[in-house]
Amino acid sequence: MKDDRLLEMRVFAAVVEAGAFTAAAQGLGVSQPFVSQTLQRLEARLGCKLLHRTTRGHRLTPEGETFLNAARRAVAAVEAAEAELQQSDEQISGPLRISAPIAFGLDRITPLMPAFLARYPSIALDLRLTDDTENLIEDRIDVAIRMGRLPDSGLMQRRLCDLRRIVVAAPALLAAHGKPDTPDALGALPCLAWDGSRDHLNRWPFTVAGAPVILRAESRFRSNQGMSLVEMCLAGFGVMRMAEHLARPAIAEGRLVQLLARETVADDGAIAAVFLPERHLVPRIRVFVDFLVEAFRDPDWDDAPRPD
Structure with a gap:
């Protein structure tokens, strides 16, 4: 039997603490209709009004x-009960549902999971x-797992490592078109572009003589899925601004070449784990x-040689 009572309590408390349905939805990382519908179900189940709603708020x-x-006591009691009972690795148990971007998840998260599951057998x-x-x-x-500039969403977050993207191309593409030495020259080469919600990643930042330059990546091939862009780049179809965790190993293997290293602007984003604030004490x-x-404290792709 599905029991959403604890979820309803969390949503209700978030609305009260945030002062508005929209702010609570943003803090919880959910939609405003979800918050409204959850509160309606809670009030219907309890048979009473919990909030007086007005045009100025509630x-x-x-x-x-x-x-x-x-x-609040119920939510705290559940978290405390789990924390008290699960002290050793063997005792920590239960389901754990994780979301990660496709490329980073395949390349970096999945390989770590055998060791994690071996350490915590329960x-x-x-x-x-998903890239959504x-x-x-x-x-x-x-x-x-979130990548980029993380908004102040009200979620708790633990920074795993820096996120840096560099411009790369396959040797075959450069053999056909030449190696560009300026962002303008780079713009003459075929590029690879994101589609949908990642369209902002198609603005590639550079500096030329101390001045900022933005190259808008246009492409005959666009995708909302990062690994498809990576495969097209490795196949020599276009230039890509690629995350270092994928680019650096391919450069070391000779499958990709970094372009315009001196002109490329360093990212100020991060790769982080985010979770609901009240869940940080849950042992699993x-x-x-x-x-x-711990796994990303010293990322191995940082050991790859950099261009002079």
Whole structure:
């Protein structure tokens, strides 16, 4: 039997703490309709109003004040109970649902999972690979791996490592078109571009004589899935601005060449694990995030030689 009572309590508490449905939805990483519908179901189940809604916002009813205190105690009790019972690696148990970008998930997260599951034999792990940004509550995600500039969403986050992207091309492409020595010359080569929500990644930043230059990557081939762009780049179809965790090993193997290293602007983004604030004490979530932090403390792709 599906029991969403704890979820309803968390959503209700988030609305009260945020002061508005929209702000609560942003903090939880879910849609505003999801928050509204969850509160409606909760009030219908309890048979009373918890919030008085007005054009200026909302305020707690007497029943809402009583239920808020009880909800906070219930959520804290569940987290404390799990933390108290699960002290050793063998005792830490339960399902763990993880979301990660496809390329990073395949290249870096999946290879780590045998060691993690061997260390925690009572954890059952569900790894979802998608380039869409999933809602932690709606999609029931325990930990999501996010890349780039992380918004102030109200989610807790643990930084795993820096995220840097560099411009690369296959040797065959450069043999056919020549190696560009300026961003303008690079613009004459075929490029590879993101589609959909990742379109902002098609703005490639450079500096020329101290001045910022943005190259807009246009392409005959666009994709919303990073690994398809990587495969097309390796096949010599176009130039790509690629994450270093994929690019550096391919450069070391001679399958890719870095372009315009001096002119490329360094990213200020990161790769991070994010999760709901009240979930940080859940043992299986805590040990998974700690495991990732340790695994990426000194990324092996940073050891690859850099161009002079």
